Amino acid sequence: MQNTRTEVVVVGGGQAGIAMSEHLGQRGISHVVLEKDRIAERWRTGRWDSLVANGPAWHDRFPNREFSGIEPESFAGKDQVAQYFEEYVAQIGAPVRTGVQVNRVTRNQGRPGFTVETSEGSIEASYVVAATGPFQNPVIPQIVPADAPVNQIHSSGYRNPDQLPAGNVLVVGAGSSGVQIADELHRSGRQVHLAVGPHDRPPRRYRGQDFCWWLGVLNKWEMSAPPQGAEHVTIAVSGARGGQTVNFRALGRQGITLVGRASSYRDGVLRFDPDVAQNVARGDANYLSILDEADAYIERNGLDFPQEPEARELGELPACLADPLAELDLAAAGITTVIWATGFSVDYSWLEADTFDERGRPRHQKGVAQEAGVYFLGLPWQSRRGSSFIWGVWHDAQYIADQIGIQRAYAAHQPMTASALSSAASA
Incomplete structure (x- = not known):
């Protein structure tokens, strides 16, 4: 490691780390961004092959660069997103070091700052920004035993239908990932069951505008916290095939069997909560x-937008919602694979700081950690609903850079010496 001292170490070279670097660079704050793999690696290898961004290219980007070669209303593919961030790093001259694993961060004793131990040596830093985001450890609920006679993978391990063994599929979790994977598998000719929990499902487009625009003008991106009781509600939205409104009734009528949340398993039979119709109705x-x-x-703004009465036509309930399954014998249903689209947990085991709760989740206010000098970036609802989105993390990074600047100003202040105080008092 050539540089052993810098003001800020940013851990993570994805969208959060790159946004952080831009704002630190604008303020002239020395820093380095450490990434254990490649720039935006999650977009490259942590997603399925056909994934596209869930927001249109005009929206899901940083303010100072547009996507090249993509129409503004189109949806960038995962490789295009990774390329975008590579180009952005070059544009701002971000000091990103790839292939560097951060093993441990500890606060210095008897002197300011932190020691960052990496695979290429140690770095001394005054401040540390954990920009590794929320998608770190895949979570698979302990429902179906690992030795059960069925292939089980997390959605982060899914790439395409051809990777799966022959047979039908159960997808557990109906947020954006789960519903898109289930739809792709169904279109490939598989019989698919989809376990649906509580969710929001905005229109992909309505009266000529994308849902990202509507959530913006309706001030929903700026919500500071999820509504009470909705902390675990996912959002079902898709940019696949040019962007589609997710309609679970329609998916059921097309042949995907909707079931409730998976609750227990015994002797090859998976049981479901009796909540699927209620979850779809709330969505x-x-x-x-x-x-x-x-x-x-x-109407309030006198806008001349096209009418779209057909958007309110939800369609009839499919049979799987009118008479939902309470349980499913996986072998009898020909199900050979269960895909768990059940989210992730964070992993900050490398960061030794007094700022985590009993479950290892960071305690912070808008990314400012409970322990001075430590900051987080890229977390869901970090400051607002849009915090974990590409454009949202850029604005959160701006706030964190401001906070670091404030702390630098305090640290630079030199108190008057005793003799100076005495002279001032006698003057």
């Missing part, structure tokens, strides 16, 4: 409420 209500707010906004 429908969320969808219609956004249409209502959008209509009111159009």
Whole structure:
């Protein structure tokens, strides 16, 4: 490691780390971004082959660069997103060092700052920004035993239908990842069951505008916390095939069997909570409420937007919702694979700081950790609903850079010596 001292060490070279580097560089704050793999590695190898961004190219980007070769209303593929961040690093001259593993960060004793131990040596830093984001350790609920006679993978390990053994598939989790994977598998000719939990499902487009625009003008991206009781509600939205509104009723009518949340397993039989119809109904209500707010906004502002009454036609309930399954014999249903689209947990085992709760989750206020000198970036709801999105993390990085600047100013202040105080008092 050539440089052994810098003001800020940023851990993580994805969208959060790159945004952090831009704002630190604008303020003239010396720093280094450490990435154990390649720039934006999660976009390259932590996603399925056909993934595209869930927001259009005009929206899901940093303010100072547009996507090249993509129409503004189109959706960038995962490799295009990775290329975008590579180009952005070059544009801002970000000091990113790839292939460097951060093993341990400890606070210095008897002197300011931290020691960052890496695979290429140690770095002394005044401040540390953990920009590794929320998608670190895949979470698979302990429901189906690992030795059960069925292939089990997490959604982060899914690439395409051809990688799976022949047979039908159960996808557990119906957020953006789960619903897109289930739809892709169904279109490939597989019979698919999809376990649906609580969710929001905004319209992909309504009256000529994308949902990202609607959530913006309706001030929903700026919500500072999820509504009470909705902390674990996922969002079902898709940019696949040019962008589609997720409609679980329609998926059921097309042949995907919707079931409730997976609850228990015994002797090859998986049981489900009796909540699938209720979850879909609440998702429908969320969808219609956004249409209502959008209509009111159009009328209030006198906008000449096209009418779209057909958007309110939800369609009939499929049989799987009218008479939902309580349990499923996986072998009898021909299910050979279970895909767990059940999210991730964080892993900050490398960061030794007094700023974590009993479950290892960071304690912070808008990314400012409980322990001075430590900052987090890229977390869901870090400061607002949009915090974990590409554009949202850029604005959170701006705030963190401001906070680091404030702390630098305090640290630079030199108190008056005793003799100076005496002279001032006698003057």
